[in-house]
């Protein structure tokens with residue numbers, strides 16, 4: 011395949027790891043960032059043309075802090091297709107399927123219009139505890155908050171998602187489907203609290219809150235209202251047991267075993283102490 015891989019969300023949890031893998035493997039790529047030499051901004055369509063120059067495939071990450079970015083992403087997909095981009099790999103979300111709201115709109119567009127596409131659909135990243143939403147309260151209050159009750163989640167490492175994205179971006183064409191990608195073990199947030207406590211040597215708890223309280227927390231963190239509501243509703247489906255199943259997608263794509271929560275916790279013990 012000739013042409014560059016364009017990585018959106020290139021400074022984010024999965025994007026930075028994908029950029030590192032592309033660099034390691036000598037795959038020509040461009041990191042699409044707002045702060046780069048060739049700035050790329052989902053909210054500024056005038057930056058898209060330059061970002062798409064000589065691009066053959068795109069890793070698509072919906073920006074969590076932009077209010078309703080999905081119609082803009084579809085506009086971008088139309089432009090990219092016109093400019094000859096053949097392949098798209100989209101980071102979706104297991105709780106937001108094709109045809110549904112938010113990420114589901116982009117997924118549906120790819121299903122209807124994409125020539126060569128894949129959707130990676132995880133439930134939740136391990137990194138939410140180490141660099142994402144839960145880190146500040148783990149450090150400051152020895153707890154993290156969720157509305158997931160005793161529902162279990164097959165947490166996956168962001169690095170593993172990037173590894174799968176690498177395979178999908180550089181491997182055979184025309185897969186044209188969703189990949190529900192998970193870690194090897196579904197865990198409740200209470201179990202996560204136990205594992206983090208063991209790793210960092212002090213008691214960390216999981217504080218159970220309602221969906222409305224979670225929305226409030228997301229809004230205080232600066233998430234747009236629509237995103238806050240979709241995310242909180244998505245997490246609520248975890249409480250109902252909707253996403254507890256593991257899949258062998260990661261192994262089938264990469265030939266490797268996914269990162270375990272223990273390995274993740276051991277590697278991040280310092281971050282929590």
Ligand SMILES: NC(=O)c1ccc[n+]([C@@H]2O[C@H](COP(=O)([O-])OP(=O)(O)OC[C@H]3O[C@@H](n4cnc5c(N)ncnc54)[C@H](OP(=O)(O)O)[C@@H]3O)[C@@H](O)[C@H]2O)c1
Nearest residue numbers: 019020021022023044051052053072073103132133134135
């Ligand atoms: N976290 C989870 O558990 C989880 C689970 C399933 C799906 N997802 C999905 O994964 C995606 C990424 O979420 P995340 O929380 O992990 O975020 P992230 O990828 O760590 O960070 C967001 C990225 O978006 C970029 N960005 C933000 N606003 C932008 C803009 N206006 N234009 C261009 N780029 C922009 C940021 O780059 P700069 O700020 O450097 O510009 C950053 O690289 C989201 O769509 C989320 O719904 C997350």
